[in-house]
Amino acid sequence: MNIRNKLLLYLLLFFSAFLLFFPILYAFMISFMSSDEILHGKFFPAAFHLENYLKVFDRLPLLKYLLNSFIVSTSVMIGQLIVCSMAAYAFVFIQFKGRNFIFFLFISTMMIPWEATMIPNFITILKLDWFNTYQGLTFPFFAAAFGTFLLRQNFLTIPKELHEASQIAGLNTVQFFIKVVLPVSKTSLVTLGVYSFLSTWNQYLWPLLVTTNDSVRTVQIGLKQLQTQETATDWGVVMAGVIVVIIPTLLLLFLGQKQLQKGLTQGALK
Amino acid sequence: MLKKVELLNISKTYDRKQDVISSISVTIEPGEFFVLVGPSGCGKSTILRMIAGLEDITDGVIKIGEKEINDLPPSKRDLSMVFQNYALYPHLSVEENIIFGLHVKKISKSERKKRCSEAADMLGLGSYLQRKPRELSGGQRQRVALARAIVNQSPICLMDEPLSNLDAKLRAHMRSEIRQIQRHLGITMIYVTHDQVEAMTMGDRMMILHNGEIQQIGKPIDIYNRPANPFVATFIGSPPMNLVxxxxxxxxxxxxxxxxxxxxxxxxxxxxxxxRQLTVGIRPEHILHSSNRLTNTIKMQVQVINVEVLGTETIFAFHLGGKEWLAKWNGQWRLSVNDIVPIEIDYNSICLFDKKTGGLIKAPAKIERHIIEQEVMI
Amino acid sequence: MKLALHDTPNLSLNPKTSLWKQTQKARVAFLYLLPSILLFSVFIFYPMFKTIYLSFFLTDQQGEAALFVGLDNYQDLLTSQSFHKSIKATLLFVLYTVPAGIIIALFLALMANEKLRGIGFFRVIYSSTMGISVAASSVVWLFLFHPSTGMFNRVLNLFGIAEIQWLLDPDWALFSVSVSTIWLNLGFSFLIILGGLQNIDEHLYESARIDGASYWYQLRRITIPMLSPTLFFIITISLINSFQTFGQIDILTKGGPSESTNLIVYSIYKDAFINYQFGTASAQAVVLFICVLLLTILQFKLGEKKVHYQ
Incomplete structure (x- = not known):
């Protein structure tokens, strides 16, 4: 590439990056502004006051919501890792009659939009009396066809000789699963972990349905509350809330970006 | 301590119609280096994996010592195995890899350490013990796989093409190293390869397989001198025997x-x-430069169509009787394409096979004589 | 069976393995699959059938089937103005968001795939929206679309163009929601496409360069064909995703104005959890399910021919 093309490319890269990141940048700026500044349409705050941040924690039990979100996301992450890796292990390392059929059944659940099943699920949770509980928020998401598929694709790349060598060494299936398969597949487990944490943290509809009070409510619903509870919205405070909510996931994404990109494409395509 | 391995009428089929292994019977003696050799798809790996217990046996009995082991899981058969791709655990260090099986077998920590350092010393792995497999070269990984098999102290070791991922030079070196280790430990070795050179140089005895059937069992040099059929004759020896x-x-x-x-x-x-209808076989080294010194030979002139000078020997091709023949002469011969060369063939050095059954009728006799008498033109 | 249970491994030449032993692997596999099967049954398969079942009934407040009405719920949907609008809005929304979103993501990924100093920074920025929740993004866009203090109208003012009621004008609302959705989904699409680009064998480009192929020629003849499985995957995912859009609508427009953004999932939500019409809501859910199913099947049928797998 010659210098001119390179310069052009950099220009394009910067321009797109700015355009794409603008909403977040803008929200970040607003979160430090006073109402007056917002009204005047400033882009840079006069000073980086933390006032809005203090207010948002004051107005909402945001810390509690954050904790709830963290508990829910972590539980779903761990649950999914366990349930999906077990299923994927069976699909790859155990030969049994009907394996293809059950695998097809698993994959077919990807075609059922979750929203099409939410009414009976809602009723189920109602009957189980799981409203406003962590289990109501997490249990339905422990099994995931996508996660099973992703891990299966990765397990398939483990040479079968590793399995055979373990058999000769005298490992039973559980030992082989825990001592060899899981450690060897660390990267794809991290991928799935990051992915499931992110998507659970960002969930909106289900927490909206099954939380009716603050006890287990997640931050996403908190944001909606923040935006609707006041008639004249104090945008500075709302944006402070937004920034607080997206920071954990953005950090996780920045750390796991490479990992996620590799893992997801591998799982999706091979 | 040492036990023989006995295969009695072993068969294997995947679809219940066609056998991939049909009715193999062989006894592998204690302390023997036994090679299973054949082209790819001949079933040699399947046999090894049946001995290991990684593959079900459709029919027949496998015994180790006097005990039938058909239904024993691999870990109960008291054997070790080295795989073609080494099957090292990528997440474990060299040391952890070596003692992996001992850990499972609940062998004490001090004993594990002792055996590991012994094996590592034997194979020169001492300074790599803390590394991960991916940080090692192909040859070093191979040694780790060997070490892992050794520390088990199993009386029987199975190897499935362990050298085929190495480059030629290293392969030659490891051939003798594996052989020395086997002698040193006095274990029974069952070794699978597709490489006839490995089979010839390493085995006490070898079994040649083709399409799941035994072609011949015996000492390498006996098989070379008395190939049981045309398949064995062309499979063992390089370049292969000329058949017409x-x-x-x-x-x-x-x-x-x-x-x-x-x-x-x-x-x-x-x-x-x-x-009987006959097939004639002549080893390339038995096609001699015509020197008029031998009696009872057939002499003729042939036209060279290709030459390979290998330094210590010269291989050239010519047409005869509608087939391409190869001849191998010791030394460096300045031949070029289209040269006319005088050759002679001793009746004693030819093989005769029954064309229908493939059975050997006559093997070369007194061949020692034919091997030495050569002259160098340059 | 009882006999088989006590069958010890015999030492005869041809041991017929017992049923218990034959099924041993299946039983072990079943244990590993049990959690998944249980959860799928309770939270996916059962609800799917229950949804279909409920769609033939009128329901009480508890969501229990009360009165069998046959296909009436579907009949109602077919004649319902509001459902027609919802379907139209959903289809338009898919049309607005999917192609544009993928083209932009492809463009970004092609740029970010060049080997330049500091390219990692741009990759992080371009994938950043993946870390942003629908709630957070919608709140931010709500502000950007704000009639008076919003960024967009300020810019329009700057150029002397009349302000637009982005979310309040029925002609603009769906477009505005689409823009925010494209933005939100860019991160994921970008990440997947970039991964696909990086999987393409470098030798292909080297050989093309030796042949003197131009950048565009390489793009047309190597990149796009080799990327086709990735594109196929991301198109399928994006289509399904856009059919399932909910959060943006709930925060930005609540289905309005005059139902112009009443996408199907929001419509289901409203019928079920605001109006407590579980029957009609279920009928709509079945329609959604059929739409997604048909789309996936269609995708696979079309994709099979066009996609080059390596």
Whole structure:
């Protein structure tokens, strides 16, 4: 590439990056502004006051919501890792009659939009009396066809000789699963972990349905509350809330970006 | 301590219609280096994996010592195995890899350490113990796999093409190293390879397989000298034996290869060839430069169509009787394509096979003589 | 069976393995699959059938089937103005968001795939929206679309163009929601496409360069064909995703104005959890399910021919 093309490319890269990141940048700026500044349409705050941040924690039990979100996301992450890796292990390392059929059944659940099943699920949770509980928020998401598929694709790349060598060494299936398969597949487990944490943290509809009070409510619903509870919205405070909510996931994404990109494409395509 | 391995009428089929292994019987003696050799798909790995217990046995019995082990899981058969791709655990260090099996077998920590350092010393792995497999070269990984097999102290070791991922130089080195380790430990080795050089140089005995059937079992040099059938004759030896079918006039005792080459069958061989169609086989090194020194030979002139000078020997090709033949002469010969070369073939050095059954009728006799007498032009 | 249970491994030449032993692997596999099967049954398969079942009934407040009405719920949907609008809005929304979103993501990924100093920074920025929740993004866009203090109208003012009621004008609302959705989904699409680009064998480009192929020629003849499985995957995912859009609508427009953004999932939500019409809501859910199913099947049928797998 010659210098001119390179310069052009950099220009394009910067321009797109700015355009794409603008909403977040803008929200970040607003979160430090006073109402007056917002009204005047400033882009840079006069000073980086933390006032809005203090207010948002004051107005909402945001810390509690954050904790709830963290508990829910972590539980779903761990649950999914366990349930999906077990299923994927069976699909790859155990030969049994009907394996293809059950695998097809698993994959077919990807075609059922979750929203099409939410009414009976809602009723189920109602009957189980799981409203406003962590289990109501997490249990339905422990099994995931996508996660099973992703891990299966990765397990398939483990040479079968590793399995055979373990058999000769005298490992039973559980030992082989825990001592060899899981450690060897660390990267794809991290991928799935990051992915499931992110998507659970960002969930909106289900927490909206099954939380009716603050006890287990997640931050996403908190944001909606923040935006609707006041008639004249104090945008500075709302944006402070937004920034607080997206920071954990953005950090996780920045750390796991490479990992996620590799893992997801591998799982999706091979 | 040492036990023999016995295969009795072993068969294997995947679809219940066609056998991939049919009725193999062989006894592998204690302390023997036994090689299973054959082209890819001949079933040699399947046999090894059945001995290991990684593959179900459709029919037949496998015994280790006097005990039938058909239904024993791999870990109960008291054997170790080295895989073609080494099967090292990528997440464990070299040391953890080596003692992996001992850990499972609940062997004490001090004993594990001792055995590990012994094996590592034997294979020169001492300074790599803390590394991960991906930080090692192919040869070093190979050694780790060997070490892992050794520390088990199992009386039987199975190897499935362990050298095929190494480059040629290292392979030659590891051949002798594995052989020395086997002698040193005195274990029974069952070794699978597709490489006839490995089979020839390493095995006490070897079994040649083709399409799931035994072709021949025996000492490498015996098999080389008395190949049981044309398949073995061409599979063992490089370049392969020249094979050509011929017409056979048993009234005159004359063999005729497309009217280009005639032999008279020696009186003592005549009863055996009577009423049979024949295939003639001649090893490339038995096609000699015509020196008029030998008697009872067939002499002729052939036209060279390709030459390979390998430094210590010269291989050239020529057409005869509608087939391409290869000849191998010791030394460096300045031959070029289209040269006319005088050659001679000693009747004693040819093989005769029954064309229909493939069975050996006559093997080369007194070949030592033919091997030495060469001269160098340069 | 009882016999088989007590069958010890015999030492005869041809041991017929017992049923218990034959099924041993299946039983072990079943244990590993049990959690998944249980959860799928309770939270996916059962609800799917229950949804279909409920769609033939009128329901009470508890969501229990009360009165069998046959296909009436579907009949109602077919004649319902509001459902027609919802379907139209959903289809338009898919049309607005999917192609544009993928083209932009492809463009970004092609740029970010060049080997330049500091390219990692741009990759992080371009994938950043993946870390942003629908709630957070919608709140931010709500502000950007704000009629008076919003960024967009300020810019329009700057150029002397009349302000637009982005979310309040029925002609603009769906477009505005689409823009925010494209933005939100860019991160994921970008990440997947970039991964696909990086999987393409470098030798292909080297050989093309030796042949003197131009950048565009390489793009047309190597990149796009080799990327087709990735594109196929991301198109399928994006289509399904856009059919399932909910959060943006709930925060930005609540289905309005005059139902112009009443996408199907929001419509289901409203019928079920605001109006407590579980029957009609279920009928709509079945329609959604059929739409997604048909789309996936269609995708696979079309994709099979066009996609080059390596």
């Amino acid at each position: 079918s011929c017409t056979n006039n048993w009234k005159t005792g004359e063999i005729n290869i497309n009217n280009h080459l005639r032999f008279f069958i020696k009186p003592e061989d005549q009863p055996a060839v009577r009423n």
